[in-house]
Amino acid sequence: QSALTQPASVSGSPGQSITITCTGAPSDIGGFNYVSWYHQHPGRAPKLIIFDVYNRPSGISNRFSASKSGNTASLTISGLQADDEGDYYCSSHTTTTTLVVFGGGTKVTVL
């Protein structure tokens, strides 16, 4: 069982917006601004799309936005496109016995 909880799947039509939530605890998401998000296409390595809660790396579209409230982080994809399909993972620093925890992943489908 993952330390961070994500919905198993989210879907939307092209052009729509979708939001993926990531729920943790005060020891991880709630306690730090170290939430990151990754997008993984099938058979490919994950790619960083958000770091430190809401920051986008260079080259990442502004269609990706993120935020945090309490123990829950959220990733919103606006103007959904076919290439946005794949798995999305949230991650956070944690003060438990490990250092970094990931969510279980959310499969995004563009209808």
Add this chain to the structure above:
Amino acid sequence: QVQLVESGGGVVQPGKSLRLSCATSGFRFAPYGMHWVRQAPGKGLEWVAGISYDGTKTFYADSVRGRLAISRDNSRTSLSLQMNSLRVDDTALYYCVREGRIVGATYFFDSWGQGTLVIVSS
């Protein structure tokens, strides 16, 4: 550009050992913390281990502590993962990953290799 190339994966029996390597290029290796992240077949990502830029600090997931050991050689710009007492549930694709910055606390990974597959089976 940044390149991380893992090697050393394979099929191994439970209880045996394996050593993974990650050859890096395209960036100054020494200032960056490095990590291993794994992904079991059809499953999600799991952080495994991390090492500070100078190798003085190491960190491990509970599931591997005491069995896996991360190390680095800054002169060879390489990262390693010594895997001992392997278990069936260690079966996964192991990714070598780079921390996203060299200054300040960093818990995100901006560069990933393509992974090396470890299969633990009798």
